[in-house]
Amino acid sequence: MPKGIEVNKLKKTQSKKRLAQRTIMVIIGACITAIALSLFLVPNNILDGGIVGVSIIISHLTHLPLGVFIFLLNIPFIFLGYKQIGKTFALSTALGITTLSVATLLLEHVKPVTQDLLLSTVFGGIILGIGVGLVIRSGGSLDGTEVLAILFNKKLPFSVGEIIMFFNLIIFTVAGFVFTWEQAMYSGLAYFIAYKMIDITIQGLDESKAVYIISDEYDEIGQAIIDRLGRGVTYLNGEGAYTGDTKKVIFTVITRLEESKLTTIVSELDEHAFLAIGNIAEVRGGRFKKKDIH
Missing domain, CATH: 3.30.70.120 (Alpha-Beta Plaits)
Structure with missing residues (x-):
């Protein structure tokens, strides 16, 4: 067999292996995120930021399953992600959001691990950050907020980080009216913990x-x-x-x-x-x- 053909076959094998690893990590990360939401945060009316946070509020007001809103509200951002970032990102994001939605639906009636607000905030934030970090590290996303921020960044004199912060500030303010201001503050703390854990998960402890x-x-x-x-x-x-x-x-x-x-x-x-x-x-x-x- 010619050497060039052997090299091409090796590259294809390595590419398939990387794709399989990325797919598995996206699924695992989405499932971990679903555990954080369903067993720690949502039962205690503690929000995540972004589209997931909006989904939690709408689910609470309508009494409809959270997984349905996570899936439906993120569909436009999968399309935007394809346009703004690329095909691989869009496919990984679609897989992650679908897995998160299904896992959330399956865990909807499972008893929460704890009803202590502080414990739920800390451990929910840690687990959430690990799950989201694994998905981002694998080239996907579980929330359309960053894609939206990238789009707005081209038209507004603000950075992507500032737009995301402003968007989440609105969400946590709304949460204060829908739930209580105490739970809104716990939500902000959970988001901060998750944000730090995302960095650690992406970069690794051995930085x-x-x-x-x-x-x-x-x-x-x-x-x-x-x-x-x-x-x-x-x-x-x-x-x-x-x-x-x-x-x-x-x-x-x-x-x-x-x-x-x-x-x-x-x-x-x-x-x-x-x-x-x-x-x-x-x-x-x-x-x-x-x-x-x-």
Whole structure:
């Protein structure tokens, strides 16, 4: 068999494997989200933000199943997502929303885990954030608010984050009238917890950091990072815009647990070195794998 055909078959196999993994994670994430809503938040009249929050309010007022409104209200945003972001996003979102709607319907009459408002808020927010984070990490969404915000962002002088915040502020204000102001405040707390858990789920607990170092002692610092941290380094060519001097820039990627040791290494070898450290969500390929240290 020609080598080109073998490569194509391998790529197709890998593509199918990634698709299967993404599909499974979207389904799992949607089911986890349904558990958070049905067993913690909704029975205690605590809302999520976005379209799901609107669905909870309408379901409470009409006494109709929550899953039906989650599905129906998100249909327009699946279409908008296809137009604004792409086919893969739209299909993943359609799968996630359908799974969430069905799972919510199945769990509708299951007894809630707790009726304590604080426990429901904290654990509901944590579980909700994990579920939504898994879906987003797999390339989909469970709520049309962000798609709507992206659309409005093109016509309004506000960022996507500001539009989402404003939209959720309206939802939680309405919740104060429909339920109680205490439950509206608990809803805001649950949303905040979920928001933080989404970040952790997407980025992972072992958060990586990109490091840039500019120093005349670049060779010694680079070798020390290799020997004492077990991390690979790359030397980039730079030029000072003000002085015009050529500079070597050290680039490496570390974990947050290694940050303190790296700053110590740099300060020991050159206390005047320029050091910039920033968070990065994901690292793939290359030689990021940690080596043995000396």
